[in-house]
Amino acid sequence: MIPALLAIATPWSTLIIGGTIVDGTGSPAYKANLRIQGERIIEISPNLKPLPQETVISAQNLVVAPGFIDAHSHASGGIEEDPIAISQLTQGITTAVVGQDGYWEKPIQEFFRDLKATRPAINFAAFSGHGGIRSKVMGDDYKRAATPAEISQMTELIRNDINHGAIGLSTGLEYDPGYYSTTEEVIAVSQPLQPANALYISHMRDEGDFIIKAIEELLTIGKTNKVRAQVSHIKLGTAAVWNKSSSIVAFLRANRTQADIYPYTYWQSTIAALSPSRNWDDRKIWIKGLADVGGPANVRLTRFTPDPSWQGKTLDELSRTLKKDPITLIQEILNRTKDGQGSQSVVVTAMQESDLETFMKSPDIMFCSDGSIGGSHPRGAGSFPRILGRYVRDRKTLPLPEAIRKMTSLTAQAFQLRDRGQLKPNYIADITIFNLQTIKDNATPTNSTALSEGVIHVIVSGQITLKNGKPSGVRNGQIIRRNE
Numbered sequence: 070m071i072p073a074l075l076a077i078a079t080p081w082s083t084l085i086i087g088g089t090i091v092d093g094t095g096s097p098a099y100k101a102n103l104r105i106q107g108e109r110i111i112e113i114s115p116n117l118k119p120l121p122q123e124t125v126i127s128a129q130n131l132v133v134a135p136g137f138i139d140a141h142s143h144a145s146g147g148i149e150e151d152p153i154a155i156s157q158l159t160q161g162i163t164t165a166v167v168g169q170d171g172y173w174e175k176p177i178q179e180f181f182r183d184l185k186a187t188r189p190a191i192n193f194a195a196f197s198g199h200g201g202i203r204s205k206v207m208g209d210d211y212k213r214a215a216t217p218a219e220i221s222q223m224t225e226l227i228r229n230d231i232n233h234g235a236i237g238l239s240t241g242l243e244y245d246p247g248y249y250s251t252t253e254e255v256i257a258v259s260q261p262l263q264p265a266n267a268l269y270i271s272h273m274r275d276e277g278d279f280i281i282k283a284i285e286e287l288l289t290i291g292k293t294n295k296v297r298a299q300v301s302h303i304k305l306g307t308a309a310v311w312n313k314s315s316s317i318v319a320f321l322r323a324n325r326t327q328a329d330i331y332p333y334t335y336w337q338s339t340i341a342a343l344s345p346s347r348n349w350d351d352r353k354i355w356i357k358g359l360a361d362v363g364g365p366a367n368v369r370l371t372r373f374t375p376d377p378s379w380q381g382k383t384l385d386e387l388s389r390t391l392k393k394d395p396i397t398l399i400q401e402i403l404n405r406t407k408d409g410q411g412s413q414s415v416v417v418t419a420m421q422e423s424d425l426e427t428f429m430k431s432p433d434i435m436f437c438s439d440g441s442i443g444g445s446h447p448r449g450a451g452s453f454p455r456i457l458g459r460y461v462r463d464r465k466t467l468p469l470p471e472a473i474r475k476m477t478s479l480t481a482q483a484f485q486l487r488d489r490g491q492l493k494p495n496y497i498a499d500i501t502i503f504n505l506q507t508i509k510d511n512a513t514p515t516n517s518t519a520l521s522e523g524v525i526h527v528i529v530s531g532q533i534t535l536k537n538g539k540p541s542g543v544r545n546g547q548i549i550r551r552n553e
């Protein structure tokens with residue numbers, strides 16, 4: 070009788086054998102086998118043997134880790150066209166946390182319903198977004214402080230999202246329309262966070278000269294409302310603040326404030342982001358903007374629809390071939406793409422690798438990609454393999470178990486993603502299996518979507534979604550609500 074029962078139970082179980090377990094807690098690696106039944110991990114032990122008819126995955130010479138959680142992702146944008154999310158799966162990402170930088174287009178119940186309808190291969194969790202909500206309430210008339218009535222409308226939309234599973238509230242205070250909000254407005258609309266112990270997360274007003282002031286604003290918003298606050302994609306993006314990472318880490322730690330980071334020394338945005346000023350005709354703002362990032366050789370135009378032959382070249386290279394000074398070029402690029410005539414995008418090397426590595430080592434800073442599907446920054450396809458290949462294996466910036474913790478349990482705990490982020494019996498079986506010897510990012514500023522290599526198998530909620538580096542066709546991604 071007993072063997073018959075086993076035969077019934079086994080087709081639903083999977084055994085991963087021979088791998089090195091890095092469990093996501095930061096504990097040292099160890100050798101063991103891991104059994105999955107349904108969507109959960111049921112046992113982890115060196116002594117597990119395959120059962121009859123059980124699916125067996127060999128992880129010989131491979132690392133078995135919890136699926137990576139991308140703490141700041143823009144992958145919801147391209148998921149409809151690419152539900153397999155191959156650029157995320159090949160990074161080992163099983164959960165993308167979206168709704169970042171204040172992004173919001175509809176109440177979260179509708180957002181989740183539409184996302185679920187795409188049947189994505191990876192899981193999604195989301196923040197409510199202040200910027201989109203501000204646009205919805207204020208329309209085109211947003212270049213001013215919000216009125217008390219507008220603030221209460223925004224607060225209700227945010228409360229609705231929090232009540233329906235948003236991780237917290239994101240703001241994008243460097244972008245329109247968040248740029249025009251006062252600190253008091255952000256404090257007021259963040260009030261629904263505290264009863265849910267939900268998180269305030271922000272692309273702050275400044276990531277360069279005035280970063281300290283921007284962090285102080287974030288702390289004020291958190292402390293006034295008694296909520297946890299997190300800095301999105303922390304960076305020191307201007308020459309005036311280079312090499313200040315140690316004091317900023319100490320400042321954040323003293324205030325028990327977390328951050329996330331992507332592993333590149335260059336950012337990607339529109340060329341307007343070179344200066345916080347909106348006075349584009351003034352040459353002086355661009356002189357300062359270029360000096361802040363180390364000069365025109367550090368600014369690469371990655372998209373310019375009015376003349377694609379300019380794409381892939383730095384301002385320095387364009388300046389020499391076109392015989393125009395870099396500032397005239399910046400103004401021309403802005404002019405030729407204004408009012409929807411075309412689009413442009415730049416990749417700007419504006420950070421020091423030593424600062425990046427200091428941030429990466431801080432125990433409170435989790436990892437993200439800040440990437441999108443098909444985006445023009447290579448972080449969308451390379452971030453997590455780049456951390457493991459370049460920073461863990463090659464440069465030994467931080468040990469493997471600690472890097473994995475910052476991709477998994479640190480994020481799951483901060484974001485209240487229940488039963489995820491660790492390899493542990495009863496946890497959801499989101500699992501990434503990779504080769505530490507070969508893992509590597511291949512995406513570059515001029516080939517930003519090249520897929521990473523070295524992630525061998527990815528399991529999402531118990532099902533094999535990436536098999537031997539190729540999508541299996543399974544699309545089992547879940548919508549993850551806060552604390553559910």
Ligand SMILES: [Zn+2]
Nearest residue numbers: 170272301302
């Ligand atoms: Zn951002």
